[in-house]
Amino acid sequence: METDEVPEEFPRDTMPAVMPGMQPKIGAVLHDGIYIAGQTPEERHERWLICEDLAGQLVPVAEKDAASHPKQSPEHTLERVRVSMARKAWVSPNELAWMMHRLRMLLGW
Helix, strand or coil, X not given: CCHHHCCCCCCCCCCCCEECCCCCEECCEEECCEEECCCCHHHHHHHHHHHHHHHHHHHHHHHHHHHHCXXXXXXXXXXXXXXXXXXXXXXXXXXXXXXXXXXXXXXCC
């Protein structure tokens, strides 16, 4: 798996899992000899692949919306797509922001 192909600006999930109990516990995994709280490089790569795929799938959605509402600005179209995606809660807020930036680039807007 090529984890180095993930763009540097793609968000990192650095929030570790916290488990309840008498003694505080933080979820971490041993990866290449070090403990990582949050995403491993492989998990981040997987999230990036998902977000990149979704951004590509949103191109025709945005183009159709723009064609259906020719007087609305590209920003308004992107906001409509963003709101629709946020309702689905498929990605984190940071991933959604990245996806909207990526969608803008794919559309050339």
